[in-house]
Amino acid sequence: MVGAGTDRTKISRGGGPAIVLVRPQLAVNIGMCARAMANFGLSDLRLVSPREGWPRTGSLRKGAYAAAAGAVHLLEGAKLYDTLAEAVADLNFVWATTARERGQGKRVELPGNAMPESAARMAAGERHGIMFGPERTGLENDEVATADAIITFPVNPAYASLNLAQAVLLTGYEWNRAATGETLPFQAPDYSPRANREMVLSFFDYLEGELDKNGFFRPPGKAPVMRRNLRNIFHRMEMTEQDVRTLRGALVRLVEGPRKEAKTRKKAKKAEGPEA
Amino acid sequence: MVGAGTDRTKISRGGGPAIVLVRPQLAVNIGMCARAMANFGLSDLRLVSPREGWPRTGSLRKGAYAAAAGAVHLLEGAKLYDTLAEAVADLNFVWATTARERGQGKRVELPGNAMPESAARMAAGERHGIMFGPERTGLENDEVATADAIITFPVNPAYASLNLAQAVLLTGYEWNRAATGETLPFQAPDYSPRANREMVLSFFDYLEGELDKNGFFRPPGKAPVMRRNLRNIFHRMEMTEQDVRTLRGALVRLVEGPRKEAKTRKKAKKAEGPEA
Numbered sequence: 001m002v003g004a005g006t007d008r009t010k011i012s013r014g015g016g017p018a019i020v021l022v023r024p025q026l027a028v029n030i031g032m033c034a035r036a037m038a039n040f041g042l043s044d045l046r047l048v049s050p051r052e053g054w055p056r057t058g059s060l061r062k063g064a065y066a067a068a069a070g071a072v073h074l075l076e077g078a079k080l081y082d083t084l085a086e087a088v089a090d091l092n093f094v095w096a097t098t099a100r101e102r103g104q105g106k107r108v109e110l111p112g113n114a115m116p117e118s119a120a121r122m123a124a125g126e127r128h129g130i131m132f133g134p135e136r137t138g139l140e141n142d143e144v145a146t147a148d149a150i151i152t153f154p155v156n157p158a159y160a161s162l163n164l165a166q167a168v169l170l171t172g173y174e175w176n177r178a179a180t181g182e183t184l185p186f187q188a189p190d191y192s193p194r195a196n197r198e199m200v201l202s203f204f205d206y207l208e209g210e211l212d213k214n215g216f217f218r219p220p221g222k223a224p225v226m227r228r229n230l231r232n233i234f235h236r237m238e239m240t241e242q243d244v245r246t247l248r249g250a251l252v253r254l255v256e257g258p259r260k261e262a263k264t265r266k267k268a269k270k271a272e273g274p275e276a
Numbered sequence: 277m278v279g280a281g282t283d284r285t286k287i288s289r290g291g292g293p294a295i296v297l298v299r300p301q302l303a304v305n306i307g308m309c310a311r312a313m314a315n316f317g318l319s320d321l322r323l324v325s326p327r328e329g330w331p332r333t334g335s336l337r338k339g340a341y342a343a344a345a346g347a348v349h350l351l352e353g354a355k356l357y358d359t360l361a362e363a364v365a366d367l368n369f370v371w372a373t374t375a376r377e378r379g380q381g382k383r384v385e386l387p388g389n390a391m392p393e394s395a396a397r398m399a400a401g402e403r404h405g406i407m408f409g410p411e412r413t414g415l416e417n418d419e420v421a422t423a424d425a426i427i428t429f430p431v432n433p434a435y436a437s438l439n440l441a442q443a444v445l446l447t448g449y450e451w452n453r454a455a456t457g458e459t460l461p462f463q464a465p466d467y468s469p470r471a472n473r474e475m476v477l478s479f480f481d482y483l484e485g486e487l488d489k490n491g492f493f494r495p496p497g498k499a500p501v502m503r504r505n506l507r508n509i510f511h512r513m514e515m516t517e518q519d520v521r522t523l524r525g526a527l528v529r530l531v532e533g534p535r536k537e538a539k540t541r542k543k544a545k546k547a548e549g550p551e552a
Contacts, residue, residue, distance in 0.1 A: 101462040186377040
C-alpha cells in the first residue's frame, strides 16, 4: 500500500454501479476486485458462476480474503448467480467491458465518459451495472450482446491486457471522479500564512544591504537589474512568514559569523576533555 | 486480462515520466508495476535498493517476470540504484506519491492534475519522475522532502490503501490521458450507414398499414397519437439500413406466416425418415 492511509473512523462511501464478474476464474482475483471497489466507494459485487465456486471455507476463501486486504464487507455481501440474466435482471443499464471490437455495432465509451453518464442516470433513480469477463478470455459475444453499450480502456495498443482487478480499479476511479467531483483527501496545510509585502521587503532590504556592503552589485550601473532579478527569484517561492524568518535567520548567521553561544559551548566541551 | 487485446504488431508507445520505486519489498510487485507501466506507455523504470535485490536468476526473477505478463522489456531495461539521490539526479521535477499529509507544506495534486502538468513540461524538454514508496509503509518523510510536489489519489477515505501496482496504474492512466488525448482504441464500426428518411418512412408505412388492417389503432381518434408514439420508439434506435432491413424482414415473416421454402424443406426431411 502507498502510505497507510486507511482510516476506519471515516464513513465509507458506498453505492455506485454493480460490478458483475462473469465466470471469474480465480477466487483470489475476486478478492482483489473487492479491494479495488472499496478504494473508490463501490459496494455492489455480483458473481456469475465463478469457476472455483464461491467458497465459504478453505484455502480459496483465505486467498480471496487476503487479497481483499480488509474489504471483507464486500466479499461477505457479494451476491452469487448461476446466470448472467439473473445477475443483471434488476439493472436499467448495463455496460460490457471489452478490449476488442466485437462487431456488434454498440456504442463504445471510455470509462471517463461512461461513468459520468451512469452517475447522472443513477442520480435520477436508475440502476446501472458493469460486466467484466473471465481473466483469460474476456466476455463472450453473447454476453456482450446483453449490454446496452461498451466500455473500453484507453491502453497502449501494443500492450492492451489489463488484469481483472485493474479494469475494476480504473472503472471505480472514474466512478468516484464522476460521483464525488474528486476532492483531494488532504490539502497542503497552511502551517504558516504567506508573508505580507512589508515582511518580504524588509527581508530584501536586509539582504541587499549586506550584499551592497560586500560589493556584490557590480558594475554599479547594473545594480537595479541585479536587484530585480534577485527579488524575482525569491518571489517565485511565494514565501510564508516562516520561510522569511528561516531565510533571514540563515542570512544573519552567514553575515555575523559563528554564534557566540556556540563558541562558548564548544569551549566548555573542550574543557571536559575527549569523549568517553 | 479483459479480452486478449494485445497486438504485438502495433508500435509500443514509450517514454513518459520515470517511475521510481523506492525500496520495493517484493520482486513480484516490481513485475506488476512493469505491466501497469506498459499498459499506458511508460517505459522508464528505476529501482532504488529493492529489498529482495534485483535478481537476474532464480524464483524471484521468475515471479517478477510472470507478474509482468509480457512487459519483459521494461524489466530488462530497469535501472538499479543504491540511493534515491542517484535515481532522481537527472530529473528536473519529481513527484512523491503519498496517501497521508506529511506536514511539509508541499503542493498536493491529484494525478488528473499532476500528469497534464508533467506532460506540458516534458514536451518542453524537462525530465520528470514519480516516486513510489515501499508497499507496507510508503515513502519516508526524508524521501518525500526530495520531491517538488505531492501526488495523492482520490480514494475512499474509509479505505485508502492502494497497492503499489495500482498506484502506478492510475498514474500511468492519467499520463496517457494527458499525453495522448486518450483516444478510443477502437470505434463502434459503421457496419451499416444510418438509414435515410425515405427508407425509415417506407418501413413505417408498411408497419402501420399492416397494423391498421388488423385493427390496432383503436379508437380511431387516437390513431395519430398512437402512430407518433410508435414512430418515436423506432426513431430512438437511430436505425441503420441493415436494422431497417432486418426489422422489415421480421415484420414480413409475422404478417405472411411461415415461409414457403421452410415448409418444403421440412417435408423433404420427413421423407428421409428419422435421423441416424
